[in-house]
Amino acid sequence: MDAVRMLEDELRELVRRRGVDPRVEGHRIRTMIAEATLDYESRSLVSSLPPLEDPEAARQELFDRIAGLGPLQRLMDDPTVEEIWLNAPDQVYCARAGRSELTGIVLSEEQVRDLVELMLKSSGRRLDLSMPFVDASLPDGSRLHVAIPDITRRHWAVNIRKFISRAHRLDDLVRSESLTTPAARFLDAAVDAGMNILVSGATQAGKTTMLNCLSASIGARERVITVEEIFELQIPVRDVVGLQCRQPNLEGTGEIPLRRLVKEALRMRPDRLIVGEVREAEALDMLVALNSGLAGMCTIHANSASDALTKLCTLPLLAGENISRNFVVPTVATCIDVVVHCERDREGRRRVREILTVGSRVEGGVIETSTLFRRDAHGDLVLNPSADLEFEAFARRGLDPRDLVEVR
Template sequence: MSTPAVPKSSSASASDWSPLLRTELIRAYIATLFISSVYIQFVDASLPDGSRLHVVIPDITRRHWAVNIRKFTRRVRDLNQLVGLGSLTQQASEFLRMCVLSGQNILVSGATQTGKTTMLNALLTATRRNERIVTVEETFELDLAARDVVAMQCRQPSLEGTGEITLRRLIKESLRMRPDRLIVGEVREAESLDLLIALNSGLPGMCSIHANSARDALAKLSTLPLLAGRNIDSAFVLPTVAGCIDIVVHCEIDRHGRRRVIEILAPSGRLAGPVIEASPIFLIEGGTLTATGGHPGKLTKFLAAGLDPAIVLCAGAA
């Protein structure tokens, strides 16, 4: 089913939905979605303030309707604000800013609700003003203030099974838009192959992925492309991931409920058997994100941009 938008009403302006969404309007909206077909058991839609609405009805649920509304906060706009919130240190922030400016391919990993999208948004504020950025997502979540941004989202098939637009299709279409940087909101399945092919062509990019650690993120990105078909195997995928991904930023929620970066990893571009070699650049030590003394093994992009990560990394060790 395609993702609908809430119809405009003279009695409900955008401000009426904040801070609390009006229950009666949501009920009326859900009813209009379901009334068109008795065969619809799920609804995934956007509300006027950008919140995501997901509904499941009986007999899929046991008794009651399950209505979930996911609201997005916009209080974090850049890396400096993440530093202020304690999500990462100033040194790590400067290193990540240098990574963005030099066009490193960055993979942001973490579990659900650990701040992966927030981190992507913050990283993208470090891009140069003249960059053309293309973003592709399953549903719109990224919120960029850049001057030249093309934002695209997927479309679910209609009731007749037609009109579907997948992430794979969007990634392929984005390459025809002459982007300076490609951002994929999240990779979960075979679309990871299309992302790797794009990055392997020299196009800088970023994406997020669900994973339990930075190294687990590399391993997962090395297996997801295998879902694309029988002609794809590890002999192609592993070296491609090793060569494409330059930096992995892993996010986590600590026991106090604070979202923070707990690891920044730099793949070397080499393989040790079936494992991608990588050096930790920052790790949590004593509750603080600390430089390990390690350095990125891939320096070509840094040098081409006239940047030296050692200046930032050694400054913290001094």
């Protein structure tokens, strides 16, 4: 047994005896590790104990094992790593700047199970044969997803999506060249004017980051209610309440779905309703809420801005046979004002591909739309010269959209 493993066993016993919680008392753990390594080094000089080759590295490794996620902790601490996933104990991958790479980390099956159990401790969520999937939020805001056999072929599949947002406002997206200044000014004014915004894109396209940046334009006196499957949003507003779904208990009861959260949110005096993502029938409840005059924003998976509108017209039909397109399509047309479509290009850069404005007219079951900004052949986000620049919400505020988008 090597020196670090021997020290780990001693420290775990010491932590147990003193009743220290490694998850919340990291400073005490570091102190205990420093004292234990000094004691070990003095004992190794007069005994047959194996020496510590690098005491500083050993202290960090011990802290990672006892208070962190062991071998995965260095990836969690690395600010360039965006996501970590395990296909098998000896197949640990990570993504940097949108590009995936195989790490040199090798775990055992037992280590994987222990790490998952550790990560789920603070979430209150469970994983077993009756519930072979789990979505959970880690204390640092990262999102955990796990699937186990026999849903997977053999090994536990683990995904940790870290929330590393380098953008908190629309100006930050301009600096990162995800957005242009005219487009940012337009979106800022649209949020301030209470227009309803749909953010679309593929997985890892930056939808959540865009939603957070848009929410920074909400007025300081507005009350915001967010509803999500798992807490991910970080809304920079003082008066905000976040709600998340709940899994059923061991008896199969107690589940709180997203549809229920949307309905409960309306009883909490919201000025704004933000839905983390619409996937199913909760789209109907959101549209009903927005149709009542409440301002809101949400995200949706789609290949383009127009596809996002088409999908939003389809999802409410999942709510029941009594819901028809004759009701849904006109409701979407009157509820959604702007669609912002995000993409991740081949180099892994996240950027806005197009901004679509939505009219209230419906012809032949198709909603009238106008492309306001789009990427040209050179990859630049440019204003569409034929775009419709008449917006009732801006007119009520005395704003001229031509000034915002720099039309002379």
